[in-house]
Amino acid sequence: MKRVDWRALQGELDADGVARIPALLDAASCETLRRLYADTGRFRSRVIMQRHHYGRGEYRYFDDPLPDVVQALREAAYPPLAVVANAWAEALGESHRYPPTHADYLERCRAAGQTRPTPLLLRYGAGDYNCLHQDLYGEQVFPLQIVILLSEPGRDFEGGEFVLVEQRPRMQSRVRVVRLQQGDAAVFAVNRRPVAGARGAYRVAMRHGVSRIESGERFALGVIFHDAA
Numbered sequence: 001m002k003r004v005d006w007r008a009l010q011g012e013l014d015a016d017g018v019a020r021i022p023a024l025l026d027a028a029s030c031e032t033l034r035r036l037y038a039d040t041g042r043f044r045s046r047v048i049m050q051r052h053h054y055g056r057g058e059y060r061y062f063d064d065p066l067p068d069v070v071q072a073l074r075e076a077a078y079p080p081l082a083v084v085a086n087a088w089a090e091a092l093g094e095s096h097r098y099p100p101t102h103a104d105y106l107e108r109c110r111a112a113g114q115t116r117p118t119p120l121l122l123r124y125g126a127g128d129y130n131c132l133h134q135d136l137y138g139e140q141v142f143p144l145q146i147v148i149l150l151s152e153p154g155r156d157f158e159g160g161e162f163v164l165v166e167q168r169p170r171m172q173s174r175v176r177v178v179r180l181q182q183g184d185a186a187v188f189a190v191n192r193r194p195v196a197g198a199r200g201a202y203r204v205a206m207r208h209g210v211s212r213i214e215s216g217e218r219f220a221l222g223v224i225f226h227d228a229a
Contacts, residue, residue, distance in 0.1 A: 006080035009187065013084055017206050018164055018178060018188040025183040029069055030150040034219045036067065037121050044116060049130065055209070057128035061120045070119045073146065073223050078102035081144045088143060091194040091201040098142065102225065105142065109227045114138040118224040124160060125217050130210035132165055134191050137228035145190050150219040152182040157216030162186055167205040
């Protein structure tokens with residue numbers, strides 16, 4: 001996993017609610033994670049999206065213990081993102097703060113009855129897509145998450161862009177398409193984020209999804225920091 005300039009990343013997150021990290025994982029790591037999808041013993045559940053009107057495609061939630069690279073991502077990315085999360089909470093006038101380590105945050109999740117791991121692998125085939133949504137699994141919600149593209153656009157699949165929609169109060173929604181290559185990551189707001197206004201910060205709601213896959217097969221890794229109830 002490459003070194004990340006988290007300070008520069010915070011500036012992008014504050015401005016847009018999303019930031020791209022090029023080549024966070026190398027091709028070999030991406031291929032290793034893709035192959036795990038067939039190993040059903042590594043997962044706690046499988047979700048067929050169309051059964052729940054989430055879109056088309058499927059995903060699997062990892063069981064404990066998480067793969068080493070996923071565990072490392074959670075542990076390494078959480079502390080700098082907690083700095084962003086705490087700054088956002090302060091800007092919005094919220095009283096809660098996030099602890100400095102992911103282990104401490106998971107203790108908070110467990111105290112709230114959220115004990116099931118949430119990192120997941122997503123698989124899409126031709127015609128599949130993911131409707132706009134938010135990954136909320138209980139009262140404890142860490143406000144940032146990461147998605148990493150494990151497949152190579154143009155080689156493994158066509159279409160399938162990562163899409164974010166920002167719902168601004170009393171304004172039209174703003175759409176952002178984040179174009180990723182294999183191994184690239186997008187760090188983005190899970191639910192709400194602050195935006196500077198004339199009278200101070202105000203909340204905007206964020207939703208994310210994936211546009212229709214035109215051909216091929218697309219895999220992605222989702223790294224969510226709060227666990228599920």
